[in-house]
Amino acid sequence: DCEHNHTDTLLKIRSIAPPVLQFKEGSFDEIMSVRKDVFRVNGLEMFLFRFQCIKRGRRKWSLEYYARENNGIGQPIARLRIVLGEALQESILHNKEVKAGLLVELTCFMPAISTPLTYGKLEPCAWLYLDCNSVQQPCWCVPCEDKMMEFLVSGSGETPSPRVEVGLREDAASVLEAASLSNGSKFQPSKKRGESRRWIWANNW
Numbered sequence: 627d628c629e630h631n632h633t634d635t636l637l638k639i640r641s642i643a644p645p646v647l648q649f650k651e652g653s654f655d656e657i658m659s660v661r662k663d664v665f666r667v668n669g670l671e672m673f674l675f676r677f678q679c680i681k682r683g684r685r686k687w688s689l690e691y692y693a694r695e696n697n698g699i700g701q702p703i704a705r706l707r708i709v710l711g712e713a714l715q716e717s718i719l720h721n722k723e724v725k726a727g728l729l730v731e732l733t734c735f736m737p738a739i740s741t742p743l744t745y746g747k748l749e750p751c752a753w754l755y756l757d758c759n760s761v762q763q764p765c766w767c768v769p770c771e772d773k774m775m776e777f778l779v780s781g782s783g784e785t786p787s788p789r790v791e792v793g794l795r796e797d798a799a800s801v802l803e804a805a806s807l808s809n810g811s812k813f814q815p816s817k818k819r820g821e822s823r824r825w826i827w828a829n830n831w
Contacts (some may be wrong), residue, residue, distance in 0.1 A: 632682065639680060639687060639710070647675040647691055647706060657751050657768050665751035666736035667704075674698060675706045685726075686711030701739065707731045707750075730754040 654667040673693035681688045691706040709729040732752040737744035749769075756764040 635687065636680065636682070639689065643677060643680075643689055645677045648673075649675075654752075656766070660751075660769055664737075665734045666740065667734050667751060670704055670734060673703065675704070684712075703736055703739070704732065704734045707733070725757055727755060727757040727760070729756075 649671040651671055653671050657663075657665055657667045670693065675691035675693045676698055678690045678692045681690070687710045689708040689710075691708075692702040693704040693706075694700050694702050707730070709731075712726055730753060731750040733748055733750045735748065738748055752766050752768045754764050754766050
């Protein structure tokens with residue numbers, strides 16, 4: 627339906643989507659326990675998440691709610707994103723099989739706007755996924771503590787070498803160097819510009 631009745635789907639989502647969301651007290655206790663509240667969600671339950679927009683993607687719709695400072699008119703401090711449809715293909719729940727369902731992601735912006743600043747992309751600090759065929763009660767997931775782990779990497783069998791497939795042999799470096807010496811005059815302008823990598827083969831290849 628999402629792909630064929632865009633207008634009807636949009637109107638239906640707007641009619642059932644609440645304009646404001648608020649978390650209960652203690653909702654972020656588990657997130658706060660991760661590395662001494664590294665996501666800085668302490669106090670976030672006091673803010674209202676107000677509906678911002680609906681975005682349509684390929685076989686999915688996403689609703690975005692933002693919590694803002696100054697009674698909802700200041701800069702955003704957190705985002706709640708609700709994805710309906712093929713949600714797993716772009717989420718942090720990596721899965722080869724694309725499934726239809728509902729994905730909710732909570733991202734706090736406080737690490738990027740308050741000192742000490744965190745640079746780069748902010749990952750969701752909590753997420754929830756509900757399969758459309760699931761009968762189990764969904765639960766929130768949060769990143770675990772950083773731990774040292776051991777794992778064994780095993781291959782699936784021998785495969786052709788990429789070097790062999792493109793025709794690179796063990797004497798490739800010497801052949802290229804000999805060619806550059808025999809045609810040295812052609813490389814003089816490049817040598818004057820310091821462009822030596824054009825005819826020198828890296829030894830570690």
